[in-house]
Structure formats: structure tokens, C-alpha cells
Amino acid sequence: MDHFLYKNGQLFAEDVALSEIAETVGTPFYCYSAATLTRHFLLFKEALDPLPHLICFAVKSNSNVAVLKLLGDLGAGMDVVSIGEYLRAKAAGVPGERIVFSGVGKTRDEMRQALQGGVRQFNVESEPELEALSQVATALGLIAPITLRVNPDVDAKTHEKISTGRKEDKFGVPISHAREIYARAAKLPGLKVIGVDMHIGSQLVSLEPFDAAYTKMADLVHELRADGHAIERLDLGGGLGIPYTRSNEAPPLPLEYGAMVKRVLGDLGCEIEIEPGRLISGNAGVLVTEVIYRKQAEEREFLIVDAAMNDLIRPAMYGAHHDIEPLIEATPGEPMMPVDIVGPICESGDTFAKQRAMPMIAAGERIAFRSAGAYGAVMASEYNSRPLVPEVLVSGDHFAVIRARPSYDEMIARDKIPDWL
Numbered sequence: 103m104d105h106f107l108y109k110n111g112q113l114f115a116e117d118v119a120l121s122e123i124a125e126t127v128g129t130p131f132y133c134y135s136a137a138t139l140t141r142h143f144l145l146f147k148e149a150l151d152p153l154p155h156l157i158c159f160a161v162k163s164n165s166n167v168a169v170l171k172l173l174g175d176l177g178a179g180m181d182v183v184s185i186g187e188y189l190r191a192k193a194a195g196v197p198g199e200r201i202v203f204s205g206v207g208k209t210r211d212e213m214r215q216a217l218q219g220g221v222r223q224f225n226v227e228s229e230p231e232l233e234a235l236s237q238v239a240t241a242l243g244l245i246a247p248i249t250l251r252v253n254p255d256v257d258a259k260t261h262e263k264i265s266t267g268r269k270e271d272k273f274g275v276p277i278s279h280a281r282e283i284y285a286r287a288a289k290l291p292g293l294k295v296i297g298v299d300m301h302i303g304s305q306l307v308s309l310e311p312f313d314a315a316y317t318k319m320a321d322l323v324h325e326l327r328a329d330g331h332a333i334e335r336l337d338l339g340g341g342l343g344i345p346y347t348r349s350n351e352a353p354p355l356p357l358e359y360g361a362m363v364k365r366v367l368g369d370l371g372c373e374i375e376i377e378p379g380r381l382i383s384g385n386a387g388v389l390v391t392e393v394i395y396r397k398q399a400e401e402r403e404f405l406i407v408d409a410a411m412n413d414l415i416r417p418a419m420y421g422a423h424h425d426i427e428p429l430i431e432a433t434p435g436e437p438m439m440p441v442d443i444v445g446p447i448c449e450s451g452d453t454f455a456k457q458r459a460m461p462m463i464a465a466g467e468r469i470a471f472r473s474a475g476a477y478g479a480v481m482a483s484e485y486n487s488r489p490l491v492p493e494v495l496v497s498g499d500h501f502a503v504i505r506a507r508p509s510y511d512e513m514i515a516r517d518k519i520p521d522w523l
């Protein structure tokens with residue numbers, strides 16, 4: 103459930119009409135609902151209680167500092183994959199002891215900064231990374247708490263580009279060698295082994311791959327403890343999928359996920375960490391855009407909108423579906439017509455939807471892409487010299503711009519002409 107609903111024929115974010123925001127901020131813009139973010143976070147909390155746990159929001163899904171603050175204030179930890187994300191979490195007031203540092207290519211400089219600033223754990227993904235972290239921590243005279251990300255070789259049965267837990271994927275250490283690598287880690291100075299980590303992919307629509315991977319993790323925890331390691335934490339990664347269409351079969355709910363976690367891992371005596379991103383932020387956001395032209399071509403009709411693939415790349419990159427709704431609700435019985443909804447960028451990949459059944463929408467009217475709160479603004483670029491889209495947060499009957507639209511001057515001023523030109 104989210105808080106983007108029609109009221110009196112107008113699409114609202116909580117108690118604010120999206121068209122009111124459009125008048126103030128201009129289009130396109132991202133809009134997030136504080137109540138939806140809160141609700142999704144609390145669903146996970148409820149699902150895992152009373153197990154000792156920490157919900158570490160995957161900052162990569164939505165890294166706006168206001169969003170991080172809202173979740174951090176509710177008690178969320180953060181899962182970061184770069185020092186940039188780490189610093190955002192810190193800027194949002196999240197203490198280092200609630201920040202886990204994931205990622206397959208952490209640099210020594212990133213390790214140093216996180217160690218100095220305080221970090222809950224590093225989720226280490228390879229032997230060379232173990233060595234690097236050991237050296238960095240030793241040089242600083244600090245101890246780095248670590249888990250190893252173990253690749254369980256389980257197919258998450260999701261989109262090829264976001265599947266991460268098969269042995270051919272670049273992530274983690276192979277489960278078949280995990281015991282040797284843990285033995286090595288335990289001997290390295292500056293490191294303290296505290297747990298096991300995994301993440302098999304994103305937008306999973308069934309619990310089975312999680313169940314299979316978590317079962318392997320439970321066996322591994324027993325083996326590692328028998329080998330003498332104190333395994334206190336189990337980081338299960340993120341990945342629970344969301345409904346992108348209303349008509350689709352709904353993916354499992356956090357409560358069902360939590361029940362499975364308790365069944366498979368509840369007796370291990372580990373603190374459970376999870377790293378959900380999409381389920382918390384995805385359906386808590388929309389991208390609002392205005393139709394520039396309605397263009398009749400020979401075979402089809404196009405809605406050319408002022409958002410483009412640089413603002414929301416998921417359809418172009420993954421062939422992803424986003425529900426699209428007009429800000430003014432269609433009247434019951436109004437005829438629907440198939441249209442292609444495209445942006446102004448100079449390539450055909452800049453297509454949000456093909457032959458989507460929509461009510462009659464004229465130039466100057468606005469539509470909203472649903473489920474755009476995760477992997478939307480964070481994946482935006484300035485391709486075609488289009489400034490990054492602003493972000494707005496709604497709470498109840500008020501809203502705030504939480505990232506302003508840069509001016510063209512600001513965008514251009516970042517480039518420097520060398521004095522020899």
C-alpha cells in the first residue's frame with residue numbers, strides 16, 4: 103500500500119495534490135511520500151520482531167539525505183557501497199555503528215575514511231580486499247569488524263542484470279571455499295570476524311531462492327562456529343521485490359519473508375541484518391512529467407513528455423515496466439487508446455512505454471510514473487545536458503523540495519576551459 107491516491111479526480115501524494123507541486127517546482131520532478139517510506143520500514147520491523155535485528159536501508163536505491171534522515175530517525179541502519187553513500191548516511195545523522203559497508207570494489211581510501219568515521223562492519227567480497235583492509239586497519243591501529251559476503255550459488259530468478267548470487271556473478275567469495283577464506287581472515291591482523299553476509303539479487307518475486315540461500319547460510323554458520331569463529335551477525339542482503347503493476351501477482355509481503363527468516367534462521371542465535379532498498383523506497387515515489395507534444399505518426403501515436411531516460415533509466419536499461427497515471431483521473435468509461443510514451447532524448451531507447459493504454463491526454467497535461475522511488479533519481483544523469491530532476495518530500499499536507507533543480511549556469515559552470523585553449 104502507498105499514499106499516492108486519487109482524491110476528487112486529482113492524484114495526490116498523501117494530502118498534497120501533485121499538480122500543486124508541479125505548479126511550484128515545475129516538471130519533471132520526483133516526489134516521495136514520508137508516510138509510505140515509514141510504513142514500509144515498519145513492515146520489515148514488524149516482520150522481524152522479536153528477533154534481534156537491524157534493517158539497513160540500501161542507500162543505493164534512494165540516497166537523498168532527507169530520505170535517509172527520515173529512515174535513520176526511525177532506527178534504520180544503512181547499507182552503503184561507496185564512501186559517497188557513507189558520507190550521505192553520516193550527513194543524515196546515522197551513527198557509524200549503524201552503517202554497513204558493502205561493495206565489491208572498496209578502495210583503500212574508502213576503507214580508511216569509514217574506519218576513522220566509525221562503521222558497523224565491512225562486508226568483504228574477496229581475498230585481495232581482506233588483505234587491503236587488514237593493511238589499512240593495521241596502519242591506523244584500528245580493528246575492522248568484518249563479515250565475508252558468501253556467494254551461495256543460488257539463482258534468484260530475476261532480471262539478468264540484477265542477479266548476483268550465482269557462481270558466475272562477480273560478487274562474494276564462493277561458498278565452496280568459504281571455510282578456508284574465513285580461516286585466512288581470522289589470522290590477518292586488524293580484522294575481527296563477526297559474521298556472514300550474502301545478497302543474491304534484486305526484485306525477487308518468490309521466497310524460494312531466499313529460502314535456499316538462507317538454508318545454505320545456516321549450514322555454513324554451524325561449520326564456521328565448529329571451526330572456532332564467533333559468528334554473531336548474519337547479513338541477508340536485500341532483494342524482496344515490489345509490485346510494479348497492479349494487475350501482476352503480488353510478490354511476497356515482508357511479513358511472509360520475516361516468517362521464512364524466522365523458520366530458517368531463528369534458532370541460530372545471530373543478530374539478523376537485512377538490506378532492503380526497493381521495497382522501502384520503490385513504491386514511495388513517483389516521477390511527475392508533463393506532456394510536451396502529442397504526435398501522430400504513421401502507425402502510432404506518441405506522447406512526448408518532458409522527462410527522459412536520463413531521469414528514469416529503468417525502462418531503457420532493463421525493459422522495466424512502470425505504471426503511468428494521469429494527474430487528472432480518467433472519467434469512468436472514458437475510452438483508452440494505445441500510445442507510446444517517450445522522452446525528448448535523441449535515441450529510440452528513450453521510450454518509457456510502448457502501446458500503453460491511456461485515456462486521452464493532451465499537451466500540457468501531466469502524468470506520473472509510479473514505483474519510481476527506488477533506482478530512479480539515483481540513476482539519473484545529465485545526458486543531453488538536462489539538469490538533474492529535483493526531489494520533493496511530502497508529509498501529510500505539506501511538502502518540501504529536498505533537492506533543488508540545478509540551474510543551467512550551475513550545470514555549465516562545473517566544466518572548466520583550460521587556460522591553454
Ligand code: LLP
Pocket residue numbers: 160162163181204205264301303304305339340341342377378379380381416420476477
Ligand atoms: N544489498 C546489496 C549488496 C545490493 O547489491 C543491493 C542491490 C541491495 C542490498 C538492495 O536490493 P533491493 O532490496 O533494492 O532489491 N538498478 C536496479 C537494481 C540494482 C540493485 C543492486 N543491488 C534496478 O533499477 O532494478
